[in-house]
Amino acid sequence: MKSTYTYCIAALAILSVSACKSKSDKQNAAPPPTSVNVVEANKSDALYYDKYQGTVVALNSVELRSQVSGFITGIFFKEGTVVTKGTPLYEIDKRKYEAAYQQARANLISAKANLSKAQKDIDRYNMLLKSDAVARQTVDQATASFETAQSQVAVAQAGVESAATDLSYATIRAPFTGRIGISQVKLGAQVSPGSTLLNTISTGNPIGVDVVINEQDINRFYRLQKNSTDSTFRLQLPDGSAYNHTGKIFAIDRGVSDQTGTIKVRVQFPNAKDQLKDGMSCVLQVLNDESGNRVQIPYKAVTEQMGEFFVFIAKDTIAEQRKVILGPRIQSNIVITDGIKPGEKVITEGFQRLRDGGKITLGAPSGAAAQGGAGAKSGTQPK
Template sequence: YQQATANLVSAKANLVKAQKDIDRYNMLLKNDAVARQTVDQAAAAYQTAQSQVAVAQAGVASAATDLSYATIRAPFTGRIGISQVKLGAQVTPGTTLLNTISADSPMGVDVVINEQDINRFYKLQKTTNDTTFRLQLPDGSVYNQPGKIYAIDRGVSDQTGTIKVRVQFPNPTDQLRDGMSCVLHVLNNDSGDRIQIPYKSITEQMGEFFVFIAKDTIAEQRKVKLGPRVQSNVVIMSGIEPGEQVITEGFQRLRDKGRITLGAPGAAGQGGAGGKQGAQGK
């Protein structure tokens, strides 16, 4: 690079000399004190000097580009880890990992949600407030910065029926670190007294969800609207009233208005639907 810079300085000096020569010969030509051929030669030398300056400038730009490859610059401000190679080690472009850098702020928290909650998170993406997302750190403390949905993945996994959501949190004090495991608390806009039933009692038909309600010895099929999962239970948003008995066992071949034999959960008879469980408000 320094050699290319020196060549440019030399070319510019030659250009200055050529400029003075052509000016001097033009003055002499007005007084017929110099041959026309000498003036033409001076003009050609001046143009040659101009071309040499352009070539030298291109050489400096090329050398600067080559020199930039010797310095690795991060595409963003962040924290760099421990180097994966030592000084003098042989590396191959595109295959050798030298180091990893992670952004400090904001930080993204990736969570996986059930496909039934997709619409809920799309709504949260549009109406997020400072209390919608709260992060619980590994030491049990609650992170004091609010989060917001940064992105929802393009599609649902056909193997797990889940989709990834990235929630973004400010990190002004570097309290969050890359790879940290945390618990994300999401505000439930439909919170309040709700009914929970065992998820195993739900049947799905053409994208709709149903349960069987015990009416004495008759099973009534009821369409329900599901809320979020709570471990092995599911919240029922509508379709069941508190105190109604939900059939939880032996309903696989049961039809609406079919006769049933009631019993304790887990003790289903062979001739009909068995276990039942009361719907409880939560």
């Protein structure tokens, strides 16, 4: 009986040892390779732009103000239309200016008549003086009267020109060809010289876009002013659509603001269809200096960890985690400025379960459709 008990205990011990050994073997067994999909990193053209908030401005804009006082007696344009240079726009009651002009002309005629008389007197006295038929004092008085008459003619001539100028100011004309705005005065309104705003006229084609840049970018924009292409400057309209024409630098401001450390740059765009309006907000897109033939990979392959970006590279059957420097995003791809060489195989699906040095096998991973758009923080846009 004792022997039978001993045999049972031994058998149980052997079974326990076998079970523990089987469990240990299972724990020490290597995990199966992770099934992944890969894409080869290739170089391709990458045009990307830096964005600046801009404001559309007319290259030439003038506020129309009267230079003489009076009442508005005529408005000769349609508001919001293009007017040509020299076109009459407003008329101020000109009756008193016409009268002043006629009076100035009459004064000039009178002064010229006095001059003519003085000229004849001096000529006659000079002839008499030759035969000593007149006193020298009389000749001197005639000479003085002649010079006085000459000065009176000059004064009268200046009066005519001044009256003519005032009369011309009574009709306000377009200083250049441009689009005129809504009138600020109506018929019968009284205007004062220099203070009453009548209207504003501005050019529309070409037109400018003003942006403010940091002083660190000044040299870049000076280079672009001397050497730029048709794709250097683009414009995004307020509704998000792209403007169909490209621009060029019109002017860079004379100096940097000592308060903000910025400088204003004006870029000129054609505007034949009058799409751009003075004062409109827009986004100026400037071609980045690093645009060109760059390495690109699918954006979904990128993961972010503590503000740094990583991808997994397939090295035969091993996954290697690689830190990368990102450029701008171009549709579904991302530009890689450092960290990946052309031709390397980037894991795009299945990397969520990987570690650096993990085993991999090529093939569609389970749940690939769900994992493809889930790349850790795949919505994070690099800055």
